[in-house]
Amino acid sequence: MRFNKVFSNLLALLFCTHLFAQTDSLNTDTKVPAHPRLLLLKGEESALKKNISSDKVWSDLHKAILQECDGLLTVKPLERIQIGRRLLSVSREAIRRIFFLSYAYRLTSDKKYLQRAEKELVTIAAFRDWNPPHFLDVAEMTTAASIGYDWLFNDLSKETKAAVKEAILTKGLEPSLDEEKNKNWLLAEHNWNQVCNTGMTYGALATFEDHEELSRRIVNRALRSITIPMNEYNPDGAYPEGYGYWGYGTSFNVMFLSALEKAFGTDFGLSTRSQGFLKTGGFLENMTGPSGRPFNYSDAGQNGELQPAMFWFASRVKDPSLLWVERRRLMEDPKSHVKNRLLPAIMLWGGNININNAVPPAKTMWVGRGKNPVALMRTSWTDSNAVWVAMKGGTVSANHAHMDVGSFVMEADGVRWAMDFGMQDYESLESKGIQLFGRTQDAQRWTVFRLTNLVHNTLTANGQHQRVTGSAPLIRTSSDPLFMQATTDMSEVYKGTLAKAVRGIAIVDKKYVLIRDEVQARDTATVLRWTMLTPADVKITGSNTLELTKNGKRLLLQVTEPANVTMKTWSTAPPHDYDAPNPGTTLVGFEVSLPPNAKTALSVKLIPASANNSGQQATQSLSNWKGEAVPAYNGKATK
Template sequence: MKEYEPDGAYPEGYSYWEYGTTYNVLLLAALNKILGEDITGSLSRNFMQTASYYEHMTGPTGQSFNYSDCEFSPNLSPAMYWFAQKGNAPSLLWVEKNYLSETNRANNTANRFLPLVLLWGGDINIEKLTPPQSLMWTGGGRTPVSMMRTSWTSPEAIYVAIKGGSPSSNHAHMDIGSFVMDAGGVRWAMDLGKQDYESLESKKMKIWSNTQDSERWQVYRYNNYSHNTLTINNELQQVSGYAPIEHTTRDTTFMSAVCDLSSVYATTVSSCKRGIALVDKKYVMVRDEISAPADTPSTIRWTMLTPAKVKKIKKDRIELEQSGKKLTLKVVGKYPVRLQTWDTRSPNAYDASNAGTVKVGFESEVPAGATGHFTVYLLPEGSTYDSGKNMPLSQWPENITDN
């Protein structure tokens, strides 16, 4: 139960939440009935908050924030009906109700826990559910995450989610500082997610060691080269590092989270922080602040994995197109940047195919002993950015209540 502390974020991510938490609530339900009393609260004060974590982990496209060894396609989770019943919080099923449709029949009938929906949700009127009130959720613990959106009801809503943590966690990738983004009904910033374990183990890959020199980090989908984060001096992230979310802002004109990545890049920088903000419910802003060591420059590679087509690359922007929608990456930095794309094909026979994806971003150098800052505006079609809100991370507002 301590895995859910301090406020419900599950360290192993979306898919393993469903796996582990289902068995957890089965045990709790059985014990509560056998003992004739509710022992849930005495086991973990913050356990009930984990249902909100799981609900916020799905974006308006219907895809999850699939960090670590997780899938991006969600399915029905009967455990959520237990949380909704136990907490008298039917809005926890706002996302789940979509999985009861006829189009999900095959997945549902293959779900061995499907009868639990009747057991725990039989008294809940699915047709009268109201959406959650909060547009943002942040949790700490072993894998801190922050997720924010512009709406629960619009399929066109903007959604962005970022994670901290450590590559040393169970099922973790070197994806510290990585994010996903939805807008206009499509996912723009994506995560490749897991690779089938058997496909690697059958080739004698030793993927279950989390040491710095483990073969696990040779797998393309597991290292930082494939994620929406930074690569510095072409080195791997440090397994011994841990990135906390330092502070958040819940104001709907500047929902944001700031993550200290310094220890994850300890061999290449003296400090490194990333802030991500959903500004005025119109666009996403990613700001990185990096200080190079006194005696060594830091070569920065900023990457975002996307299924979109690259239409144009200009001096300071990259234009993407997908499903008839457009997104522009506008880059502003203290030091010159070189915008480019990278192929996601791997030369290794053991790596899975990443067909239909491309990495976009830039490279730059921060001189020895200097501090650089780089801001990427992710602009859905028709939106403009406010340069006045591109402040140093130390000036980002903190802990403002929801509007």
């Protein structure tokens, strides 16, 4: 074990040395525009004002931002209050306040916004540090300070500029220079890399003229390092960390690219070098169900939110249909989005789009391969009662992953019948001593109730956890509207407990959902459990049926194979004092006992009452599900 750790560290060091020894994109001839140079150049305010005056959607959002800024005028400045190991909530609020107030000043020239932003800048510059042990905190605070310093540069006092510039250097950029200490995010394949490189690049660009050599070094380092997480979108745009961290990592990645484009007139080919990055808007849009709630696998919350980055993608690929979900969120109530710290970026990225003309996507199914492949299926984009089912294969070893391989969520008649708990607040666990982010099979992470396969909509064999090693690829899909389906081979994830496990999920006749599992036991007796988590009221109506009711709607869960089962329910009461409560939820399903080496099929239908007695036809074996084989993805990073 010690040798493996030493060997891994050596490999990381060698890779780090190779990464940062590559050719620089910025050289001594590279120049940057005068301030302001981040995201919105001097004089570009006029185009925003024109859009605001001619489009009610942008006008209403602009007013909501200004009203929020008016409310910020009287609140206390931020304080350096660290919660556990994180200062992150303070850093994030710093971005929100400074970005909003700086935007308000640039669009209105009203000095009250300048003065209030300056007060926040002076406050965070005076913090003793920005918490470098948890470098996300440093990155977001540097982003906040850099936006305010750059956007307000020509009107800040000399003293404020000196203090903020010094803080960006000594509390932001310099702590990042120990590349051995920071290799965890410089070499990371996930959101840390995207957020930290963005923050350091903003600091370098904002203060470029004061230390050009250092700034070039930091930007060049970021240009090399950020390709690692950008390649995680390959090949189709599916983001391994799921909906919540897409909103974090991808948003900052877009902030990074947008800043490069403004400062240098190019993103140095980053957005097209990754074959999946510019496709990821389709992933995010299809991840949202008719209810507006997302497929919240991995560490994600249960609610959807406005995603500013989607406006960048829609503009970049010239596809307004990517904004169908965002349009709905934006037009419902602009004021509801003012807690989103990147909200002003929508005004920069979406101003050339008439969101009223956004049309629904042409396709009702989206499939993405990669580390955590997904199949996202619906019967309609315009019917709020549409059937929608989202399923995933993938791996437990991805960053922020749960043991949820094969899991799904499902909606019909405006109700989410099959749900996912999503994440539990990190501090609630870490404060109780839980080491939350281990990825080994015996990691303490897997003692947390919400995170294992036992409470996800998938299979459990002999009460055992899914394997951290191994992966479940999608192997067949079809977008046929009368039998829209996807199949994943989960066998590797059940290695040691099952010889074979393949799951197919389909929307049949645009009416109901079918889940079929084909399983083979190993050479020992096996108890196989099928579970689905639901927020509905549950009534067992027969040996193979139960009825779910919620919001005056009904859904029948019917087991058609095996013929003899007994429907069950399980409590979701938390077993440990550190587990979050789960009120209003129930696990439903059944168990099957398999002799050694036995083969069996489990077929379950989820039939909404509106389906009018559909679902009576016999279920075919997965080998007869007609569709296209999914090409294996070999993991190559670029085209």
